[in-house]
Amino acid sequence: MSFRDDHELHKRRFGRNMALFAVLAGFVVLIFGMTIVRVGEIGPGNESAQEASE
Amino acid sequence: MTDATSNLAQSGEAQFGDYIALLKPRVMSLVVFTAMAGLLVAPVHVHPLLAFASILFIAIGGGASGALNMWWDADIDRVMKRTRNRPIPSGRVTADEALAVGLALSGLSVMMLGLASNWLAAGLLAFTIFFYAVIYTMWLKRSTPQNIVIGGAAGAFPPMIGWAVATGGVSVESVLMFMLIFMWTPPHFWALALFMKSDYKDAGVPMLTVTHGRKATRAHILVYTVLLVPFALALGVTSIGGPVYMGTALLLNALFLKGAWDIWRRDEAQAEADGYATEKSVFKLSLAYLFLHFLALMVQNLVPGFGWELLA
Known part of the structure; x- marks a missing residue:
């Protein structure tokens, strides 16, 4: 069929x-x-706090 | 269109709009509105993009459950006048496609809502889809005249999910928003069933009007409306209530109670004589009732200066 x-x-x-x-x-x-918003929420200075909470 | 293409159309050559129709856009609009209300009245700020994404995925989850409902109910949709033009009974989409769309969007919406907000909200969405597709559609709808009552819970979850998106929890406010829709659903659908009687009867769906008669249905509408009122008013004294909401709720509940009372007092002869005018007007009122309650909640919480101090 064509x-x-x-x-x-x-x-x-x-x-x-x-x-x-x-x-x-x-x-x-x-x-x-x-992704931009989520990464922005963590922020450059908050990685350690984020890791500590996990 | 030639016979060859006609056959292709019957075997899944649907247009994009047919897949959208599978998601029950009108139901989705209610889901979007109530979920948005739950999210916006919550006392926690959510980034606008995450709020938009969350509402979108809640809507897609609601749409996915609609597709699963259409897949399962294709046989009775063919019988009912109101539903026989849906994508599956009309042959535009195959049942297998509807199942695939429903399952894929269910998984996608739950996972994406979890990533956009939190896993409690995602879990509530997953439960809502399960409840509507399995508990309501596959089990209760065809087995009990209380199908509307228990199935209504599925439609009541969106504001609770919206609230959970913002707060990450469940509270008395979100439970009362749930109860508002849950208790509103039976009188809303039974009013519809009173003037759409032949459809449900022909499809063999055990609507209350078919199993217990129309007099009992009228009584049920009144009882559920009376039970609905305290939940609607209780919302007014929670942290998201206020004079704007309370004033709106008092007026709407008085009107809805009057409508339910009028339905209860009528018999079939009166209803048929005026073409079910009261039942139709109460059905329309029920649509406005829910819309205006949530609109009032949003005005109450989003417009400054409408708190109780307004009355001081």
């Missing part, structure tokens, strides 16, 4: 894949942001 490139099925799959890409990109940005 379809031309501009077949409706390809358009549908393209839309779905783009949406998934946007979600994954957003997820990556969110994880990056969370």
Whole structure:
């Protein structure tokens, strides 16, 4: 079974894949942001306190 | 669309929106709103990005349980008018896909909430997903007319999770927010069941209206509304209460009690004569009731100058 490139099925799959890409990109940005905040909360002078609490 | 593509569409060629529909976006909006309220009224500041991430993962967890619910209930969703256009019964998404989406998002949401906030909040989210998917959907929904009562607990957890995100604990305030939704759920759904009777009957779901009759359902609505009132008012005298919340709660509870009383006093002949007008208006009121309680809580705690000193 073969379809031309501009077949409706390809358009549908393209839309779905783009949406998934946007979600994954957003997820990556969110994880990056969370990491920055979490590391910022610990702070450069607080590593020992963090280790002591663990 | 040709026959070939039509067949593909039936075998999982869903659009992205179909997967979103699996997550029950309308239920998710309630989850987002109540979880956000629980988080914002808590007396502990949370970094806005972590708060956003936490609410997002709570919403995804709620959506995951919705996907698991649709996977399990696909057979009765095909029967009910209200649900037969959902992604699985309409053939846009396969049952296996829904199961995979539900399980994957469950694991992802719990782990990410643990990393974004704390593991108590993550544990509460995991329990909520388990409760809704297994205890409610797989067990209680088809076996007891009290399904709504106990299943309502799943919808009551989000503000408690939001509170746990901020405070790392459970307290009387979060328990009362839980009880507010828990006790509100039965009269809300039974009012709906009174004017959507044929759907539940056709699907064989043991709703109270089917098993115990409509007169008993009317009595249950009144009893649960009476039991709901003390929890709603008790929130007003906790650390997150105040005159704005208390005033709102007094008004809404008076209206809801009046509505429940009116439903109890009516019989089927009266209800059918006016097209279940009272039942429909109480159902709409119940939606406003919950929304305005949590909105009042947020105004009470986020807008300065609305404390008890306002009355002094």
